Amino acid sequence: MTLQVFGLPVARGVAIGKAVLVASSRVDVAHYFIGPDQVEPEIERLRRARDVVADELAGLKRDMPSDAPAELGALLDVHLMLLHDEALTGATKQWIVERHYNAEWALSAQLEVLARQFDEMEDEYLRERKADIEQVVERLLQALGRNGSVLAAAPAPHPADWGGEDPLVLIANDIAPADMLQFKRSVFQGFVTDVGGKTSHTAIVARSMGIPAVVGAREASHLIRQDDWVIIDGDAGVVIVDPSPIVLEEYRFRQRQSELERERLARLRHTPAVTLDGERVELLANIELPQDAPGALAAGAVGVGLFRTEFLFMNRNGELPGEDEQFEAYRAAVQAMQGLPVTIRTIDIGADKPFERMSHNELRHEHTLNPAMGLRAIRWSLSEPSMFRMQLRAILRASAYGKVRLLVPMLTHLGEVRQTFEALARAKQQLSDAGVPYTDVEVGAMIEVPGAALLADSFLKHFDFVSLGTNDLIQYTLAIDRADEAVAHLYDPWHPAVLRLIANTISAAHAAGKGVSVCGEMAGDPAFTALLLSMGLRSFSMHPSQIATIKQRILRADTRRLSHHAQAILSSDAPEEACCRLLRGDTGRETSLH
Structure with a gap:
C-alpha cells in the first residue's frame, strides 16, 4: 500500500531506491562500510562480543543470591537463549557478508527487523519479549564498543557487490x-x-x-x-x-x-564568473577533508573559502589528531589546490558536531543544556590552549606549501580576539625556535553571532578579512535551534534583521578595505545570489556541487541595476516578496532570482 x-x-x-534503515539505539552506534577483506575479521569481532556477553550473563546467574526471585534466573536464561539464536547473531552475520556493514550497524539493522516482527505478534506476552531482544542487543553493542575495531572504514560497495543492482536510499532517525x-x-x-x-x-x-x-x-x-x-x-x-x-x-x-x-550546467565549469556589467565574482569551495580539494578544482572553484577542520577530529573515540597528522592533512589540501588560496578554519566542535572529548575534564556534549550556546568553536579552543596551539602550528606549517588563510569561528568578544592573536604569536614563536618554516598568513573572523555583526567595524581593525557564517547567524539572530524540526519553520534567512546584519557587515568590510565572503548556506542558494550581489558581495563560498548553478546566476546578473534595489529590499517588511518584484523588472523578465 x-x-x-x-x-x-x-x-x-x-x-528512487530501496530503503536502507539506520536504526536508532540507546547506545551510540558507528555506521560504516567494510572492505571485502574485512568481512571475516568483523564477524570475529561479533563472535567475541557474543562470547563476552554470554560470560557476563552466565556470571550474573552464577552469582545470584540465594533469595533472588526465580523469575530473574529464568530471564537470564531467556537472554542467553536469544544471544545464541540464529535469528539474531546468524542474521547479523548476513548483513556483514552481504551488505558489508560494520558489526554495530549490522546488529542494529537486524534488531530493526526483529522488533517489527515482535510488534506484529498478536500475543501480548510475545510482543513484550521485544524488550528482551533490545536489552541483549544493547549488551552486544556495549561489548563491541569495549573491544573496539581496528578496521578502517571503506567506501560503500556497489549494490552489485552484494548481489543486487537496485539503487539505495538511507532512512534514519x-x-x-x-x-x-x-x-x-x-x-x-x-x-x-x-x-x-x-x-x-x-x-x-x-x-x-x-x-x-x-x-x-x-x-x-x-x-x-x-x-x-x-x-x-x-x-x-x-x-x-x-x-x-x-x-x-x-x-x-x-x-x-x-x-x-x-x-548543461557542467559546461560552465571553466567559464569565469563575471557579471553582465563586468564585475568579477570569486566562487570558492567549502571542503571537509583534504580528499575534497580535487573535486573543488574540477568544479571550477578559484580557491577554498572554508576548510572545516573539525571533521579530522571525528570518529576517533575522543583521541585528538597529532600535530603531524593535522599538518599532513592541511598540506595535502593546499598542494591539491595548486597555488590557489585555502582558508582553513580552526576547529568548530560543538552544537550539531559534538566531539567525544569536549575537554580534559571529560565534559560531554550531551550534558550541556544548550550546546549551541555553550562551549563550542573558539570558546573550546581557548579553553584547551595546548590543543589550540598545536592546530595553529600545523596550519602555519602548511603555509610553507601554498597560500593559506586562517579563519577563526564564533568570535563574540574583543577579548577572544586578543587571546586568539596571543595564541597565534606563541605558535609562531615555537616554530621559529624549532627552525620550522612557515609564512605569515592572513587571519579572518567568522561573523556568525549578532554581537560580532554589530561590531564588524571593530573586528575589522584586527583582521584581514571576515567571512559570514549565515547558518549560525540566522539561528542566533532569531533564537531558533536549526536542528530542531519543532521550530524549523521559524528559521528564516529572509528575515529583515538577518539581511540587515549581513548587509551591514559587507558594507563595513568595504569601508575598511577588507575582504568579505559568505560561506554559509545562503552562498550556495540561487534564491539569494542576486540579493547578495546587490549588497556588494563579490566572494561566495559553497560546496563544489553548487558552484555551476550559482555561476549561471552571476553570468546573467547586472550588478549596477541590482544595487539600485538593495535598500528597498532591506527596508521592506517582506524582503522576499520585494526581492522577487524588484529584481524581475517591470516586463516580468526574470533577471536572476528564481
Whole structure:
C-alpha cells in the first residue's frame, strides 16, 4: 500500500531506491562500510562480543543470591537463549557478508527487523519479549564498543557487490556528522531523517553531495521498512513509500530532466564568473577533508573559502589528531589546490558536531543544556590552549606549501580576539625556535553571532578579512535551534534583521578595505545570489556541487541595476516578496532570482 510521509525539503531533486534503515539505539552506534577483506575479521569481532556477553550473563546467574526471585534466573536464561539464536547473531552475520556493514550497524539493522516482527505478534506476552531482544542487543553493542575495531572504514560497495543492482536510499532517525562522513562517497541516492531542520548538518551535507534529502519527517524510520521502494521528492519534502507504477514513472522522468540540467550546467565549469556589467565574482569551495580539494578544482572553484577542520577530529573515540597528522592533512589540501588560496578554519566542535572529548575534564556534549550556546568553536579552543596551539602550528606549517588563510569561528568578544592573536604569536614563536618554516598568513573572523555583526567595524581593525557564517547567524539572530524540526519553520534567512546584519557587515568590510565572503548556506542558494550581489558581495563560498548553478546566476546578473534595489529590499517588511518584484523588472523578465 502506497504511503506518503511529509517533512522539510532540504536538498532538491528526486531519488528512487530501496530503503536502507539506520536504526536508532540507546547506545551510540558507528555506521560504516567494510572492505571485502574485512568481512571475516568483523564477524570475529561479533563472535567475541557474543562470547563476552554470554560470560557476563552466565556470571550474573552464577552469582545470584540465594533469595533472588526465580523469575530473574529464568530471564537470564531467556537472554542467553536469544544471544545464541540464529535469528539474531546468524542474521547479523548476513548483513556483514552481504551488505558489508560494520558489526554495530549490522546488529542494529537486524534488531530493526526483529522488533517489527515482535510488534506484529498478536500475543501480548510475545510482543513484550521485544524488550528482551533490545536489552541483549544493547549488551552486544556495549561489548563491541569495549573491544573496539581496528578496521578502517571503506567506501560503500556497489549494490552489485552484494548481489543486487537496485539503487539505495538511507532512512534514519538522525545521522551524526561523523556517520555522514562515511556515507559521503557512498552509493546512497538520497536521505530521509525523522529529525532535523533545513540547516541541520545532515541537510547541509546532503546538499553538498548534490543528492535529494528530506528531514524532519517525524516517524519515517518507523513507517518505512528495510528494502521498501521509496521515492524522495527533495523539492516538495515528500517521501513516497511503495509507489504505484504510474507515480514511479513520473518521478523517473523528473530524474532524467534533472540529469540533463546538471550536464548543461557542467559546461560552465571553466567559464569565469563575471557579471553582465563586468564585475568579477570569486566562487570558492567549502571542503571537509583534504580528499575534497580535487573535486573543488574540477568544479571550477578559484580557491577554498572554508576548510572545516573539525571533521579530522571525528570518529576517533575522543583521541585528538597529532600535530603531524593535522599538518599532513592541511598540506595535502593546499598542494591539491595548486597555488590557489585555502582558508582553513580552526576547529568548530560543538552544537550539531559534538566531539567525544569536549575537554580534559571529560565534559560531554550531551550534558550541556544548550550546546549551541555553550562551549563550542573558539570558546573550546581557548579553553584547551595546548590543543589550540598545536592546530595553529600545523596550519602555519602548511603555509610553507601554498597560500593559506586562517579563519577563526564564533568570535563574540574583543577579548577572544586578543587571546586568539596571543595564541597565534606563541605558535609562531615555537616554530621559529624549532627552525620550522612557515609564512605569515592572513587571519579572518567568522561573523556568525549578532554581537560580532554589530561590531564588524571593530573586528575589522584586527583582521584581514571576515567571512559570514549565515547558518549560525540566522539561528542566533532569531533564537531558533536549526536542528530542531519543532521550530524549523521559524528559521528564516529572509528575515529583515538577518539581511540587515549581513548587509551591514559587507558594507563595513568595504569601508575598511577588507575582504568579505559568505560561506554559509545562503552562498550556495540561487534564491539569494542576486540579493547578495546587490549588497556588494563579490566572494561566495559553497560546496563544489553548487558552484555551476550559482555561476549561471552571476553570468546573467547586472550588478549596477541590482544595487539600485538593495535598500528597498532591506527596508521592506517582506524582503522576499520585494526581492522577487524588484529584481524581475517591470516586463516580468526574470533577471536572476528564481
